[in-house]
Amino acid sequence: MTISGFSEERLARIPRFLEGQVAAGALPGAQTLIWRRGALAHHSLVGSMDLARGTPMRDDGIFRIYSMTKPVTSVALLMLLEDGRVALDDPVAKFIPAFAGLKVTGGAAPGRPMTVLDLARHTAGLTYGFHNRTPLDAQYRAQRIGEFDTPGGLEAMIAQLARLPLEFSPGRAWIYSVATDVLGYLIQVISGQSYADFIRGRILTPLRMTDTDFLVPEAKRARFAACYALKDGRLELFDDARDSPWFSPPKLESGGGGLVGTAQDYLRFARMLLNEGELDGARLLSPKTVRLMTANHLPDGREIAQLTPTADAFNESGYRGIGFGLGVAVTLDPARTGIPGTAGEYAWGGMASTAFFVDPAEEMAVIFMTQVIADTARRVRLRRDLRTLIYGAMTETYVKGRA
Numbered sequence: 001m002t003i004s005g006f007s008e009e010r011l012a013r014i015p016r017f018l019e020g021q022v023a024a025g026a027l028p029g030a031q032t033l034i035w036r037r038g039a040l041a042h043h044s045l046v047g048s049m050d051l052a053r054g055t056p057m058r059d060d061g062i063f064r065i066y067s068m069t070k071p072v073t074s075v076a077l078l079m080l081l082e083d084g085r086v087a088l089d090d091p092v093a094k095f096i097p098a099f100a101g102l103k104v105t106g107g108a109a110p111g112r113p114m115t116v117l118d119l120a121r122h123t124a125g126l127t128y129g130f131h132n133r134t135p136l137d138a139q140y141r142a143q144r145i146g147e148f149d150t151p152g153g154l155e156a157m158i159a160q161l162a163r164l165p166l167e168f169s170p171g172r173a174w175i176y177s178v179a180t181d182v183l184g185y186l187i188q189v190i191s192g193q194s195y196a197d198f199i200r201g202r203i204l205t206p207l208r209m210t211d212t213d214f215l216v217p218e219a220k221r222a223r224f225a226a227c228y229a230l231k232d233g234r235l236e237l238f239d240d241a242r243d244s245p246w247f248s249p250p251k252l253e254s255g256g257g258g259l260v261g262t263a264q265d266y267l268r269f270a271r272m273l274l275n276e277g278e279l280d281g282a283r284l285l286s287p288k289t290v291r292l293m294t295a296n297h298l299p300d301g302r303e304i305a306q307l308t309p310t311a312d313a314f315n316e317s318g319y320r321g322i323g324f325g326l327g328v329a330v331t332l333d334p335a336r337t338g339i340p341g342t343a344g345e346y347a348w349g350g351m352a353s354t355a356f357f358v359d360p361a362e363e364m365a366v367i368f369m370t371q372v373i374a375d376t377a378r379r380v381r382l383r384r385d386l387r388t389l390i391y392g393a394m395t396e397t398y399v400k401g402r403a
Helices: 013-023 066-082 097-101 116-121 135-143 153-162 179-191 195-204 218-223 263-274 287-293 376-392
Strands: 029-036 039-050 227-231 234-239 322-324 329-331 346-349 355-359 364-369
Touching: 013 029, 013 039, 013 376, 029 263, 066 116, 066 179, 066 195, 066 263, 066 287, 066 346, 097 153, 116 179, 153 179, 179 195, 263 355, 263 364, 355 376, 364 376
Parallel strands: none
Antiparallel strands: 029 039, 029 364, 227 234, 322 329, 329 346, 346 355, 355 364
């Protein structure tokens, strides 16, 4: 039997595979949604939301989506672009004067000013402390830059960054970084609202993402999943679902990783992108702007693998065959990735192994939710295996506008 161009028998491999991961102690549980051709083609729940309490995975479970917040922030930026209030080639110092005097490590002036585009595509010269590669990374860790509980919030983070050097001159390399948190501050400055209020009013409410926010209210805490860290092959509790920092408003509203939400909510966001900016009568962006967001913006059309000095890649292919748009990775050449897929497909994931991808040519959106912080190799292998199972379940390919 086929469902939206999938073999039902082959789709059943997905929960079987995930059940094996749960049995092996690699995952506490998981939820998978596949939307294709205007319908939900697959929905599966495996394992537990809370191992200690024996709470089974539930359809309306609330998850920490961490870096899957970044595409939401990019949509917010593009809404302001459509409002005529910002341009991608604007210098960041136009909105953040303290960034006008930034130097590169070693004290040299950058080759050119940092632009809004650099922030959106991670070529700004910023970094993350967890990369553990350079003395600058160590300074980020020591100053807890971008942490949710940092006193002073986004304003304090900007002041910290203004006192530190850039790792490289903007546009010269690609490093995954706190750049999207800086975009959150930029949205706040341009809109005159707090970053969180802008996201709630302009994105979450129109899309009816009713369970997505920067904290978990008391009435919904029974639906909040525990988060684990995989250490030495064992799942250890990282954040308790009954006593979590997510129960209070964060001191720093993170555009790079601050949201929690349900799989169903994020599917609504992904479907809006798949439908080129509109869902159920709520238009957030024009089709042209969504296409701009999901095109490769790296200099000279290069791949991430050609621009990153680190081997610590967060993508299933090690970034071979992958470019980067405005907040999302973009598949350029499926053959170079070594994974089944489609040119033009775009995706991103979160620290707790959550992931999403949208394949416009196949009219498909996929949401995967779990709550386990693991090393990079294990996270990317899990996502690679899921993508292979999903594309391996297809019995028909489909080009939009042509049966």
